[in-house]
Amino acid sequence: MTLDTVGRAGQTPDERQPYAELGMKEDEYQRVREILGRRPTSSELAIYSVMWSEHCSYKSSKVHLRQFGTKAPHSDALLVGMGENAGVVDIGDGWAATFKIESHNHPSYVEPHQGAATGVGGIVRDIMSMGARPVAVMDALRFGGADQPDTRRVLPGVVEGISHYGNCLGLPNIGGEVAFDPCYIGNPLVNALCVGLLRKDQIKLATAPGPGNKVVLFGARTGADGIGGASVLASATFEDESQAKRPAVQVGDPFMEKLLIECCLELYQADVVVGIQDLGAAGVSCATTELAAKGTGGMRVDLNLVPLRDPTLRPEEILMSESQERMMAVVTPDDIPAFMAICEKWDVPATVIGEVTDTGRLVMTWDGEVIVDIPPGTAADEGPVYERPLREPAGQAALNADGPERLPRPVDLRETLLTLLGSPNLGSKEWVTSQYDRYVRGNTVLAQPADAGMLRISEVMPGAQETTRGIALATDGNGRYAKLDPYTGAQLALAEAYRNVAVTGARPLAVTNCLNFGSPEDPEVMWQFGEAVRGLADACKTLGVPVTGGNVSFYNQTGSTAIHPTPVVGVLGVIDDVARRVRSGFTAPGLRVVLLGETREELGGSEWAHVLHGHLGGLPPEADLPAERALASVLVAAAADGLLEGSHDLSDGGLAVGLAEACLALGVGCSVALPGQDAFVGLFSESAARALVCVRPEAFDALAELCLRHEVPCYGLGTTGGDALAVEGVLEISVEELRAAHTGALPAIFG
Amino acid sequence: MSAARVGVVTFPGTLDDQDAARAVRLAGALAVPLWHADHDLKGVDAVFLPGGFSYGDYLRCGAISRFAPLMGELIPAARAGLPVLGTCNGFQILCEAHLLPGALTRNEGLHYICRDQRLRVETAATAWTTEFAAGQEIVLPIKHGEGRYVADAATLEELEREGRVVFRYLGNPNGSLNDIAGITNESGTVVGLMPHPEHAVEDLTGAPSVDGRGLFTSILKRLVNA
Numbered sequence: 001m002t003l004d005t006v007g008r009a010g011q012t013p014d015e016r017q018p019y020a021e022l023g024m025k026e027d028e029y030q031r032v033r034e035i036l037g038r039r040p041t042s043s044e045l046a047i048y049s050v051m052w053s054e055h056c057s058y059k060s061s062k063v064h065l066r067q068f069g070t071k072a073p074h075s076d077a078l079l080v081g082m083g084e085n086a087g088v089v090d091i092g093d094g095w096a097a098t099f100k101i102e103s104h105n106h107p108s109y110v111e112p113h114q115g116a117a118t119g120v121g122g123i124v125r126d127i128m129s130m131g132a133r134p135v136a137v138m139d140a141l142r143f144g145g146a147d148q149p150d151t152r153r154v155l156p157g158v159v160e161g162i163s164h165y166g167n168c169l170g171l172p173n174i175g176g177e178v179a180f181d182p183c184y185i186g187n188p189l190v191n192a193l194c195v196g197l198l199r200k201d202q203i204k205l206a207t208a209p210g211p212g213n214k215v216v217l218f219g220a221r222t223g224a225d226g227i228g229g230a231s232v233l234a235s236a237t238f239e240d241e242s243q244a245k246r247p248a249v250q251v252g253d254p255f256m257e258k259l260l261i262e263c264c265l266e267l268y269q270a271d272v273v274v275g276i277q278d279l280g281a282a283g284v285s286c287a288t289t290e291l292a293a294k295g296t297g298g299m300r301v302d303l304n305l306v307p308l309r310d311p312t313l314r315p316e317e318i319l320m321s322e323s324q325e326r327m328m329a330v331v332t333p334d335d336i337p338a339f340m341a342i343c344e345k346w347d348v349p350a351t352v353i354g355e356v357t358d359t360g361r362l363v364m365t366w367d368g369e370v371i372v373d374i375p376p377g378t379a380a381d382e383g384p385v386y387e388r389p390l391r392e393p394a395g396q397a398a399l400n401a402d403g404p405e406r407l408p409r410p411v412d413l414r415e416t417l418l419t420l421l422g423s424p425n426l427g428s429k430e431w432v433t434s435q436y437d438r439y440v441r442g443n444t445v446l447a448q449p450a451d452a453g454m455l456r457i458s459e460v461m462p463g464a465q466e467t468t469r470g471i472a473l474a475t476d477g478n479g480r481y482a483k484l485d486p487y488t489g490a491q492l493a494l495a496e497a498y499r500n501v502a503v504t505g506a507r508p509l510a511v512t513n514c515l516n517f518g519s520p521e522d523p524e525v526m527w528q529f530g531e532a533v534r535g536l537a538d539a540c541k542t543l544g545v546p547v548t549g550g551n552v553s554f555y556n557q558t559g560s561t562a563i564h565p566t567p568v569v570g571v572l573g574v575i576d577d578v579a580r581r582v583r584s585g586f587t588a589p590g591l592r593v594v595l596l597g598e599t600r601e602e603l604g605g606s607e608w609a610h611v612l613h614g615h616l617g618g619l620p621p622e623a624d625l626p627a628e629r630a631l632a633s634v635l636v637a638a639a640a641d642g643l644l645e646g647s648h649d650l651s652d653g654g655l656a657v658g659l660a661e662a663c664l665a666l667g668v669g670c671s672v673a674l675p676g677q678d679a680f681v682g683l684f685s686e687s688a689a690r691a692l693v694c695v696r697p698e699a700f701d702a703l704a705e706l707c708l709r710h711e712v713p714c715y716g717l718g719t720t721g722g723d724a725l726a727v728e729g730v731l732e733i734s735v736e737e738l739r740a741a742h743t744g745a746l747p748a749i750f751g
Numbered sequence: 752m753s754a755a756r757v758g759v760v761t762f763p764g765t766l767d768d769q770d771a772a773r774a775v776r777l778a779g780a781l782a783v784p785l786w787h788a789d790h791d792l793k794g795v796d797a798v799f800l801p802g803g804f805s806y807g808d809y810l811r812c813g814a815i816s817r818f819a820p821l822m823g824e825l826i827p828a829a830r831a832g833l834p835v836l837g838t839c840n841g842f843q844i845l846c847e848a849h850l851l852p853g854a855l856t857r858n859e860g861l862h863y864i865c866r867d868q869r870l871r872v873e874t875a876a877t878a879w880t881t882e883f884a885a886g887q888e889i890v891l892p893i894k895h896g897e898g899r900y901v902a903d904a905a906t907l908e909e910l911e912r913e914g915r916v917v918f919r920y921l922g923n924p925n926g927s928l929n930d931i932a933g934i935t936n937e938s939g940t941v942v943g944l945m946p947h948p949e950h951a952v953e954d955l956t957g958a959p960s961v962d963g964r965g966l967f968t969s970i971l972k973r974l975v976n977a
Contacts, residue, residue, distance in 0.1 A: 255807025255808075
């Protein structure tokens with residue numbers, strides 16, 4: 001096989017190149033030729049094709065995502081914003097938290113176990129590369145209908161992959177979501193979140209400054225995993241040929257990743273790292289071009305030095321390989337011995353493969369010949385940017401006109417509640433979460449089924465200050481709401497995650513998002529995307545929480561049928577005294593049950609319409625952001641004052657499901673009366689900006705006063721106690737019967 | 752009186768070492784980190800082998816760890832009476848090292864299980880359970896995929912006859928024979944169990960139970976009174 005060197009490329013300008021097969025458009029290819037003043041070598045083509053893929057370049061989303069910057073609210077907490085591996089926020093007492101959510105959707109459909117496992121691995125390395133110790137993970141999962149046959153293939157595999165990889169890494173899994181809808185049957189959504197903690201003064205960035213500094217590749221050896229994964233698997237629709245692409249899915253080794261975590265933390269502590277980048281999509285291509293582009297601007301790499309698992313790999317394949325558990329660091333020559341000694345202690349292979357230069361060029365050699373010679377910024381930052389056409393979907397107006405008002409209202413609300421509670425979306429997720437370790441590292445304060453996960457900040461970093469603080473995290477999304485109105489749907493996803501953090505007593509601080517959509521080449525999908533981003537950016541501004549990073553996943557469609565637009569939003573919050581955290585649900589008998597917020601008749605996109613009528617139409621609930629902000633202020637202040645004995649967010653399934661879940665938390669019943677006239681609306685409406693809390697009777701007045709001050713409606717509904725959920729004049733169901741319905745749903749399907 | 756020193760071993764892939772050290776400290780003892788590659792027990796008075804996936808659980812859980820340099824020191828010391836506690840992967844390692852009989856195999860349901868598990872303490876006559884009462888019911892979390900205790904009939908009969916079953920599941924989660932969750936050696940100094948006492952020592956974090964404290968206060972009392 002002829003080696004395609006830079007010299008040869010100059011001599012054979014007309015050689016046909018497989019740019020189209022690599023997912024590149026004709027004009028993109030021509031632009032590469034213009035940049036280089038010649039045709040690219042095959043290795044250069046490999047680099048540009050992966051770096052300019054949708055997955056790496058955000059070429060269709062960039063023009064929209066800018067709003068997260070231009071509309072960003074002022075935040076003193078933001079230390080590192082979008083554009084780095086993950087955002088970093090100041091959480092006080094010298095501590096910082098870094099968090100991000102990322103999709104691994106397509107690989108998880110092709111190979112559920114490995115796809116989901118490597119999704120966890122990838123996001124954990126993003127967090128490590130910021131200089132942090134990863135401290136917890138969460139997963140937002142969406143599958144086809146629970147009873148559809150392929151869900152029985154995909155779901156157990158995905159859960160097992162997350163379980164195996166996350167558990168082996170020793171990271172507690174503290175929350176997330178599991179939702180079902182037939183729209184995800186060919187495109188499950190596997191969005192993995194990781195959070196890390198670091199000392200504020202220890203932030204690391206992906207940069208390669210200082211000519212003469214060494215470039216070290218460390219971690220696993222490079223194999224044929226995921227070759228073409230970034231540009232083919234992650235960015236193109238696959239239909240029936242997916243079997244043929246199976247070998248392109250990466251395979252993970254969590255044991256190596258665990259060693260890599262401990263090794264990196266020791267390297268940071270020894271202060272022997274100038275810049276660092278994880279190897280994810282597009283592997284060596286991405287790491288070298290991004291590090292070089294953000295550093296002094298030049299880098300020389302000898303690709304023959306890359307340690308290989310498969311010695312037959314060609315340079316083009318080495319550049320595109322997505323072998324897992326690899327990192328790249330920039331290290332001064334003086335620190336190399338100390339760096340290598342730490343890697344050796346942890347049995348992590350490490351190899352110097354090149355050095356930083358000031359030439360402004362990324363130059364790579366193979367067998368002594370130059371095969372890559374490019375300005376790195378052109379691959380890393382100057383990819384194509386598209387203003388894709390947008391068009392409101394043809395059926396949108398009709399969809400919005402077909403509201404839930406026409407649906408027959410139930411006569412038996414007791415039966416309605418039990419049906420909802422036993423449906424896959426609202427039933428207990430214990431079948432899934434019991435496969436995840438939620439206790440490891442000993443700092444888990446709240447985990448599933450709490451509204452948000454919460455961690456104590458502990459002695460994780462040498463030299464760090466003692467603190468009483470904790471962090472809380474929640475993810476939310478609702479594809480049905482976003483389908484009805486992507487602008488409002490995205491805002492509701494944020495509002496719910498924000499509220500879930502606030503009900504634990506934590507102050508929401510920052511946002512990450514994973515935007516799952518169909519093909520950007522479809523103007524109707526692009527309209528959904530544009531609306532969702534606009535809605536989310538506007539809501540972040542109103543709620544005062546900046547977006548710190550995230551990920552876009554396009555091409556989630558089968559044929560011309562896209563998934564519901566599904567923006568998934570993660571919110572991070574801080575609680576000043578973690579001992580004041582509010583537990584989920586009714587924590588004792590004899591407490592006052594209080595509803596905070598206003599209930600309107602809002603049933604469009606609701607669980608009731610979905611489960612009982614298979615109906616999706618009308619408009620989603622209103623996203624009243626000032627009301628959300630006021631509610632959060634009440635919840636955070638009430639928690640800090642020690643007023644709350646328990647709390648629960650109200651969302652899917654409304655007050656009825658909220659009350660039932662609150663009873664199920666610790667098996668404590670309640671007797672309540674509804675404030676409104678219409679019991680059905682009062683119980684099943686999904687109005688946002690609402691929460692359920694319980695307080696000691698003597699604390700009620702203080703809570704009411706707080707609500708008055710923040711203009712949050714506050715209704716005493718009744719008291720906790722007994723072994724049944726009793727709604728005066730409407731229904732009574734024993735906790736036992738609730739539990740049977742709630743816990744039976746998933747085991748009945750998945751065994 | 753100087754503080755009792757309890758070694759906490761870290762193998763590559765050990766995960767619960769931070770929790771183990773914290774539980775030891777909360778009980779009032781000094782947690783001494785021990786590294787798998789060292790031939791040095793650092794003069795500790797007792798050893799805690801925490802859970803995890805040492806060496807990635809490759810080959811078989813605990814099968815590689817058993818040959819670590821540190822184990823070359825630990826095995827004879829344990830035979831000579833050094834108190835050793837192994838939880839989860841630590842229990843698997845103790846079985847592979849033949850400090851305890853039997854083996855731990857894949858859970859009956861084939862799934863990894865993380866849950867708060869009810870147990871009965873069967874004997875208070877070990878170095879790690881004197882602060883419990885025989886017959887006491889406690890809650891400790893379990894989190895494992897390979898925790899099904901198996902042994903041949905003669906071994907099971909011997910364990911039962913000699914009162915060496917230390918913890919028994921109430922509601923068997925994994926198919927363990929005789930509902931066994933933990934056992935001890937003939938002298939009662941080495942105890943292995945699948946549940947995690949180190950995740951049940953604080954009100955704020957971990958399982959909704961502080962029953963795990965008993966194991967650490969037991970060993971501390973023994974060491975201080977020694």
